[in-house]
Amino acid sequence: MDLEWNSVYAPKIRGHLNEIIEIGAVTLDEQFRELKYFSMLVRSRLGGGRLQTHVREMTSLTQQDLQVHGQPFDKAIARFTRWLGSGEHILCTWGDGDIRALLANTRYFTGARELTFFKNYVNLQAYFQHRFETSKAQQIGLSAAGEMLGLPSEGYHLHRALGDSRFTAEILRKLYRSEDFACFVKHCTPEFYAELEYKPRLLSDLNHPLVDQTKLYYVCRGCNRPARQLTAWRFASRGFQAVFRCEHCGQLVRANVAFKKLYRAVEIRRSAKVLEEEPPA
Ligand SMILES: [Zn+2]
Structure with a gap:
């Protein structure tokens, strides 16, 4: 049909x-x-x-x-x-x-x-x-x-x-x-x-049982090494965000990890934005 x-x-x-x-x-x-x-x-x-x-x-x-x-x-x-x-x-x-x-x-x-x-x-x-x-x-x-x-x-x-x-x-x-x-x-x-x-939605509560804490990390895209976390994770419009610095290449990024609740599963999406200058702490 x-x-x-x-x-x-x-x-x-x-x-x-x-x-x-x-x-x-x-x-x-x-x-x-x-x-x-x-x-x-x-x-x-x-x-x-x-x-x-x-x-x-x-x-x-x-x-x-x-x-x-x-x-x-x-x-x-x-x-x-x-x-x-x-x-x-x-x-x-x-x-x-x-x-x-x-x-x-x-x-x-x-x-x-x-x-x-x-x-x-x-x-x-x-x-x-x-x-x-x-x-x-x-x-x-x-x-x-x-x-x-x-x-x-x-x-x-x-x-x-x-x-x-x-x-x-x-x-x-x-x-x-x-x-x-x-x-x-x-x-x-x-x-x-x-x-x-069912309408999929982003999870916005960091303590929600479906938010897998072990997935909150950022690996430098250039060096493929874990970067050092500078700020706490907090929810912004597109997911949980935190600022990271890669101690290898020095790049400063704002990493985004989104947990999308589907009917049966939780989908995790990652993105990162390179920051030009260090944001205020
Ligand atoms: Zn790096």
Whole structure:
């Protein structure tokens, strides 16, 4: 499945919502042959129906297209649910952005807390990145993934929901391995939704149990030796910071160590800024 969305201000949540403007999907059989497809425009209700410039340019959709041919969101989802049918299936999307948008739209427009039309989910981007062992810090886009797999994207009408769905299916065909695919299937339990909604945050309390004190150090980037700490660690906007001097090369830096609380883990990121002059103690 793939969705196109447009970010608009949504008064009810006093923030931005990625309002869905198109739903596309294909179903595949066990041999990954396409059985049927779904393609539907969704009439936008927020922001006066105005589309963001980059959305207009990427999709070539206009406000008129959506107003004339689009269905209201709840109707579109009802049709999609009927189309999907009640058989067992695994819903796949590229990255979890679409599924987050789907959940946010469902809650905003229908009040339902969960997506009832599917029970199993795979983020194919995560599966791809596992297979290619690419860094989790950088997300690989659909066309880049196609290129890495040697799949030509010509004739696919990318950046439209059905075209992206078909190309995603093509990638799945090439990528699928029975031995590890099952590890990426998530069951849509309450925990699945909790994880989907979780917003990662920086830990700002130095004494938080998840702040691993042994990770608070700085190694000189030039000399690769531990530097001498001159000031105590304290939280600034981007993480915990302290000033260090490398006794080998004399460089003075402000080191930054950030602890980002993810749903299941804590991610640690390091950076350092070389200071021109010694700051006041
Ligand atoms: Zn040094």
